Amino acid sequence: MCSVIIAQGVFAHGYVSQPESRSLKCKQGDNVKCGPVQYEPQSVEGPDGFPNGGPADGKIASAGLVQFSQLNEQTVDRWNKNNIKPGNNTFTWTFTANHVTKDFKYYMTKQGWNKNATLKRSSFELTPFCNIPYNKKPPKTVSHQCNVPNRQGYHVILAVWDVGDTAMSFYQAIDVNFDGGTDPSPNPNPNPTNNWTDIGDINPTITLKPGDSVKARVFDDQGELPDMATELAINTTDDGRKNNWPYLLAKAINNKQTKIAAGHVDAKGNVVPAMGKNNIYALKDSGIKRVEIQINKDQQPDPQVDVGGLQDKYTITDNQAIVDFTLTTQAKLKIDYTIYGPNNSQVAFGSEPIDNASKNVQVNITNAIPGKHTLVIKAKAQGIASSFMQQTYSFELVKDGGDKPNPDPSGDYDFKFPEGVSSYKAGTTVLQPKDGKIYQCKPFPYSGYCQQWSKYANQFEPGVGSAWQSAWEVK
Template structure:
């Protein structure tokens, strides 16, 4: 039987292909210091929080923190139904190592609103990590505040903040104030300012519970010393029944600790002992050994069935009060019943279509809302059920509906790339907006673009505002 081998390099982010529903717009994705909800969802290192899968963008509440916003004891969840985020103890959540001083903070948006500001808070040095988060847990003077002047940020944004002096376990609260609604988005980030590695050991890797596994799958360590793999030090965990990600991570860490003397795994307790947890487990190697790193390899059987969706755009212009969304669904491994529902930002269904897609065949969908639609964020949710039984396949698409553009432009991006000069106007089909190339010397950046280097892409690149102005 063919085996799909996924070599997961430790410290790298993993991606979930299925999600379950979200009607909101952004989260902290700073490499190495990702938000708590993000580590339950897109990069699932946290455990026992599966309800966040596909919903880590959804932590939205009234803006105005600390005077308003989510209630005390509900700050981490922003008062949403995802109450699991409000659980709090010293070992409940994966903590990311950090140092005080300048740090670039990254946001990723699934729907980018006009923005008033970003503001950041840190827990007090003597806060109680065993108690629910309240305003009294934090220094209520933001240590960093970034005004955005009611502009629309690109889909990926970063800015610099100066992290205050702290030690031990701390929590950063990041707040994104939306300009054109009454709400803000709230993310907490679990941090540690101390190196918890016991004396005589060094950090060699991390077990990241990236996905659930099925019977017949295999997880094993790959141990490297001086650039060469040492197969005799590998630990193998055969999956004999369907197993959730946090369970096999705990089982692998436990087995490593039982089999190996120069490799240990888990979180470090106050007695400097390695304690496996149901979630992300660090891997430590003895300094007295020649071991340099440990990687995790997951070998998975091919999926029994799947559905691939192509053709969904990120934004659509409203024409005569309506929008038509055309896309194609392709089934493999089984005949699939594909259900497609379009929701508005508030979660109200606007249109529905379903079709039976035969194995190794495709079907074209055309979703047209049955009522007049508004320019706003929408979501297309697909649930596909296999004819012969098994798990459903879920996929969501965040979509922006835009009013028809009335402005004139010179090119539809990336048409004309290389000829953009000061004053050139381009239409960005990804968000329906028009952008104008800035004056010299910034105009030189307008022509810098490729699929692998898109930071100056108008409206959506991380450095778009350096080169382009949005035309209202």
């Protein structure tokens, strides 16, 4: 098993506050169902070197971090957007730890980019429209004046802060439109004594498993102090519960350290560990500036979904079209599917829980219009830090009679499927509008299958269903 390092806490490191980034909007509540990034929008940190290096395609928005995988979801209507205009715009970074900086770069999605597919290098113009060399340590906020290229409608700006003293960068997806916690209660004693300074938090953002570990890393102005680190191994399921391990880590810090303490301040000014969120304090004369919480967790594989049976074209009949496909998984997954029309409007959606099985899905599109449509499949396993997968497919809707593979062989069949389905028997012939072929119902004992059809169970549908050959033969 490979290991992923998860940085947690308000210390690491920075986000784009103007225009508001996708992760910041998660914290503010403008974006919903974001997962742990709502607690730490400043922590979207991944390998540097984009576009030649950096996070993998499909995981750019999350910087490749599994706990922030919800940020990788990408459809035309998923994220709240900032209204901006082409030309001169101000971009502001807010830092919770202002590292020495190499540069800032800003990238824009291409004209005609696929708004319903996860962000890849092919989604962006790979020459930044704004490049700010820096080579020094910025203040707590820094603003850049950038000339934004002319675009129309919805686009994504990728802001990259390349940290100068590490091999990492911070990635901020900013959704723009060219038209026109866990413990929110205040600290009961924000200044517990004259001797302590609040330098951060232990946030209960994720459930851990036996075999995982969590470490409190201590820093002063010169860098990390390895001898002051405190590490907690998760040995039981109960230890890993997201309100338990912060308490256990705070207790371990207090047992080991003398210059820092974790917990909440009681009436006597003592720092006492608590379940859930814990504050971290340092003695004022200690020189300690911050503590970063690092979680070492087994990397979970991305969920895999096989999409079968999706046709290139479907026929519109009486202003409706039935789109069918099969979803197959080898794990317990929640699968969401959405269909977007030619103008990127949402025309159908649904959700299917599938546990190591195959399931046929039929989607009825009402008020259907001809043209290219997009099917977006999203899959997520159980657990807040589970990996996320998105797949995007295209198909076309055509008018009935406007684009059939074969002409309607009038008079050579008994019914146009599924008309009269309850009367089908051995020898009945039907025209399948989806492929223009004629099928004949097999003799007894197979003829009984010919009547077994509904919009939600089409395994015996001629030429289409997963078991159609058990009931029909091509005439």
